[in-house]
Amino acid sequence: xxxxxxxxxxxxxxxxxxxxxxxxxxxxxxxxxxxxxxxxxxxxxxxxxxxxxxxxxxxxxxxxxxxxxxxxxxxxxxxxxxxxxxxxxxxxxxxxxxxxxxxxxxxxxxxxxxxxxxxxxxxxxxxxxxxxxxxxxxxxxxxxxxxxxxxxxxxxxxxxxxxxxxxxxxxxxxxxxxxxxxxxxxxxxxxxxxxxxxxxxxxxxxxxxxxxxxxxxxxxxxxxxxxxxxxxxxxxxxxxxxxxxxxxxxxxxxxxxxxxxxxxxxxxxxxxxxxxxxxxxxxxxxxxxxxxxxxxxxxxxxxxxxxxxxxxxxxxxxxxxxxxxxxxxxxxxxxxxxxxxxxxxxxxxxxxxxxxxxxxxxxxxxxxxxxxxxxxxxxxxxxxxxxxxxxxxxxxxxxxxxxxxxxxxxxxxxxxxxxxxxxxxxxxxxxxxxxxxxxxxxxxxxxxxxxxxxxxxxxxxxxxxxxxxxxxxxxxxxxxxx
Numbered sequence: 001x002x003x004x005x006x007x008x009x010x011x012x013x014x015x016x017x018x019x020x021x022x023x024x025x026x027x028x029x030x031x032x033x034x035x036x037x038x039x040x041x042x043x044x045x046x047x048x049x050x051x052x053x054x055x056x057x058x059x060x061x062x063x064x065x066x067x068x069x070x071x072x073x074x075x076x077x078x079x080x081x082x083x084x085x086x087x088x089x090x091x092x093x094x095x096x097x098x099x100x101x102x103x104x105x106x107x108x109x110x111x112x113x114x115x116x117x118x119x120x121x122x123x124x125x126x127x128x129x130x131x132x133x134x135x136x137x138x139x140x141x142x143x144x145x146x147x148x149x150x151x152x153x154x155x156x157x158x159x160x161x162x163x164x165x166x167x168x169x170x171x172x173x174x175x176x177x178x179x180x181x182x183x184x185x186x187x188x189x190x191x192x193x194x195x196x197x198x199x200x201x202x203x204x205x206x207x208x209x210x211x212x213x214x215x216x217x218x219x220x221x222x223x224x225x226x227x228x229x230x231x232x233x234x235x236x237x238x239x240x241x242x243x244x245x246x247x248x249x250x251x252x253x254x255x256x257x258x259x260x261x262x263x264x265x266x267x268x269x270x271x272x273x274x275x276x277x278x279x280x281x282x283x284x285x286x287x288x289x290x291x292x293x294x295x296x297x298x299x300x301x302x303x304x305x306x307x308x309x310x311x312x313x314x315x316x317x318x319x320x321x322x323x324x325x326x327x328x329x330x331x332x333x334x335x336x337x338x339x340x341x342x343x344x345x346x347x348x349x350x351x352x353x354x355x356x357x358x359x360x361x362x363x364x365x366x367x368x369x370x371x372x373x374x375x376x377x378x379x380x381x382x383x384x385x386x387x388x389x390x391x392x393x394x395x396x397x398x399x400x401x402x403x404x405x406x407x408x409x410x411x412x413x414x415x416x417x418x419x420x421x422x423x424x425x426x427x428x429x430x431x432x433x434x435x436x437x438x439x440x441x442x443x444x445x446x447x448x449x450x451x452x453x454x455x456x457x458x459x460x461x462x463x464x465x466x467x468x469x470x471x472x473x474x475x476x477x478x479x480x481x482x
Contacts, residue, residue, distance in 0.1 A: 015130065018188055019123030021181035022086060025174050026116055029093065032158030032170040037287075038294045039162045039301055046102050048291055048430070056216065057106040059283075059408035061113020063212040066400045067257045069118040070125065070393030071200055078126045079191040081118050083182055089115030090178035097171035108171075121400040128384055128392050129192050136464050137323045137381045159305025201257040207246040208258055212401065214239030216408050258401065259394040262387070267331075267460050271383035272399065274452035276406035278339060278375055281346045281446030283410020285311075288418070288438055289349060296432030297354045310362045314369030315376075322377040323466075330467035331385075332456035335378050339450040342371040347443030350436035375449075385461035410442065417441045 033040075033054065041048040072081045092112030099105040128136075161169045218236025250256035263269045286308075293304040326334055345368030352361055387395045417438035418430065425433060462468065 014188060015190070016127055018181070018184045019082075019120070019127060021177065021184060022082070022089075022116075022119040022123055025086075025089060025177050025181070026120060028157075028177075029112070029171070029174060032161075032173075036158050036162040036167045036170050036301060038291060040105075040167050043167070044100075044102055044105075048295065051102060051105075053102065054105045054109055056408050056411050058109040058113045058116070059404045059411070060213060060216045061110040062117045062404040063216055063401055063408065064209045065114050065117035066121055066404065067208055067397050068200075068205060069121045069400070070397040071198070071257065072118065073122045073125055073192070074393050075197060075200075077191040078122050079185060079189045082122045082126070082189055083185050085115045085118035085122065086178050086181045086185065087115070088112075089119055090175055091115070093171045093174035093178070097168040117400075121396045123189075124400075125393055125396045126189060126192050128387075128396065129389060130190060133385070133464050134466065136384065137326060137377065137466070156302065156305040156309050159300065159302035163300050163302040198255040201253060201255060204246060204249055204253060204257040207242050207249055208401075211239050211242030211246055212405065215243060216405065219409060219412050258398050259391065260398075262391065262395055262398055265386050267382050267385045267456070268387060268395065270452055270456055270460075271379050272402045274335065274339070274449040275379040275383070276402050277452065278342075278379070278446045278449040279403060279406040280410040280413060281343065281442035282372065283407035284414030284417075284438070284442040285346060285349075285410075287411045288414045288435060288442075291418075291430065292349065292352070292432065292435040295430050296435055297352075307358070307361055308365065310365035311369030311372070314366040314371075315373030316369075318370045318373035318377070322374055325374065326378060326381070326465040327467055330458065331378060331382050331461045331465055332453065332458060335375065335382070335453035335456070336450050338371055338375050338378070339453060340447055342368065342375050343443045343447035343449075345371060346446055347439050350439035350443075354432065381464050382456075382461045385464040413445070414438050414442060 037051055037054070038048050040046075040054070041051040044051070069081070069085075089112050092108050092110075092115060095111060096105055096108035099108055157173075158170050161167065161173075214235050216239070218232055218239055246258070247260065250258065250260045263272070289308050290301075290304050293299045293307060294301060299307075345364060348364040348368060349361075383399050384392070384395060418434050421434040421437045422428075422430060425431070427434070459467075
C-alpha cells in the first residue's frame with residue numbers, strides 16, 4: 001500500500017517539500033563549509049586554496065555515483081533508495097565532524113557524496129514521475145523554496161558556529177535534519193519503480209565512474225602541490241581517455257548507464273550545455289566570496305556569513321516569481337536575457353573593497369541571487385520538457401552528473417584564477433587584490449550561456465512553462481502572405 005499524503009496538502013506540494021529536506025541538508029552543508037573553510041584551514045595548518053579539496057571531493061563523489069542512482073531507483077524503488085541515501089549522508093556528516101586532518105575530511109566528504117548522489121536525483125525523479133508537465137514549474141519551485149533555506153541560514157549559522165563554537169558542529173547539525181527526513185520519507189514518499197527493468201551496465205559504470213573521478217581529480221589538483229604535476233596530468237588524461245571510451249561503449253549498448261542519446265533532444269541538450277556554463281560561475285562564487293571577505297577584508301566568519309546569505313535570500317524571493325515570468329516570456333527569452341543579467345551581478349564582488357558600504361554589498365548580492373535563481377528554475381524545468389516517462393530516470397542521472405561536474409569545475413576555475421592573480425602580483429599569500437580577476441572570469445564564463453539559450457526555438461518547452469505566444473496581427477499576417 002502506497003503512503004498517502006494528508007488531505008490538507010496535495011502530493012504535488014508535499015512530496016517536493018519532503019525531497020527538499022534532502023536538498024536543504026546538501027545546500028546547508030555546502031554553504032556552511034564554504035564559510036568555515038578559512039578557519040578549518042587555519043586549525044588544520046592547511047592552505048585555504050588546498051582545502052578546496054573538501055568541496056570538490058564531495059562533488060567528485062556525486063559525479064561518480066549519480067549515474068547508478070536512477071537504475072537503483074528503478075530496480076529497488078525510490079522510497080528505499082531515498083531513505084538509504086539520507087542515512088549514508090548523515091553517516092558521512094558524523095565522520096566529517098570527527099576529522100582531524102585534511103585527508104579525513106576529504107574521505108568523509110566522499111561518504112557524504114555517496115549519499116547525496118542518490119538522495120536528490122532520486123527525489124527529483126519521484127516528482128517528475130508523479131507531477132503533470134503543466135504543473136512542473138510550480139512543483140520544482142516548491143522543491144527549491146525550502147531547499148534554499150539552507151543557503152539562507154548556512155552562511156550566518158556557519159559563521160556563528162565557527163566563530164563562537166567549533167567548526168565540527170557545522171557537520172553535526174545535519175543529523176537531526178536527516179532524522180526528520182527519514183521519518184517523512186517513510187510516511188509519504190511513493191515507492192515509484194520503473195515498469196520495465198533494464199540490466200545494469202557494469203562496464204559503463206566503471207568507464208564513466210573512473211573517467212569522471214580522474215577528470216575531476218586531475219582538474220581539481222592542477223596547480224596545487226598535493227600531487228606531482230606529471231601525475232596530475234596523467235590522471236587528467238586517463239580520465240579523458242576513459243570518458244572517450246565510454247562514449248564508444250554507450251553507442252553500442254542498448255541500456256547505457258548514462259544515455260547520451262538524450263542529447264538528440266534539443267531542449268535537453270541546450271539545458272545541459274547552457275546550464276553547465278552558467279553553473280561554472282555559481283560553483284566558484286561560494287568558494288571565492290567567503291575567502292575574499294575573511295582573508296581579503298579581514299571579516300570574521302560570522303560577519304562574512306551575514307553578508308553572503310543575501311544572495312540566497314534573493315534566490316528565495318525569485319521562486320515565487322519564476323512561474324509567471326516563464327509564462328509571460330517563455331524559456332528562450334527568459335533564459336537568454338537572464339543569463340546576461342545574472343552574470344553581470346556575478347561580477348559585482350570584483351568592485352567590492354574593504355571600504356564598500358555593507359548595504360551596497362548586500363543589495364548587489366540580494367539582486368544577483370534573485371536573477372540567478374530564475375535561471376536555475378528555468379533550466380531545470382526546460383531539461384525535462386520533452387522527456388518521456390520511460391527515460392526520465394536516465395535523464396535525471398545525466399543531468400545531475402553534468403551539474404556536479406560543472407560546479408566542481410567552477411571551484412577549480414576560481415582557485416586557479418586566484419593562484420594566477422597571486423603569481424602575477426608576485427605575492428605568496430592571498431590578498432584582496434587577487435579576487436577581482438577571479439570574479440570577472442567566472443562572470444564572463446557564465447554569460448556565454450546566453451549564446452546557447454539563444455538557440456532555443458520560440459516555442460521550446462511551452463507545455464511546461466505555460467507560455468503562449470501572442471497571436472499574429474491580422475494586417476501583418478495578410479501583408480506577409482501577399
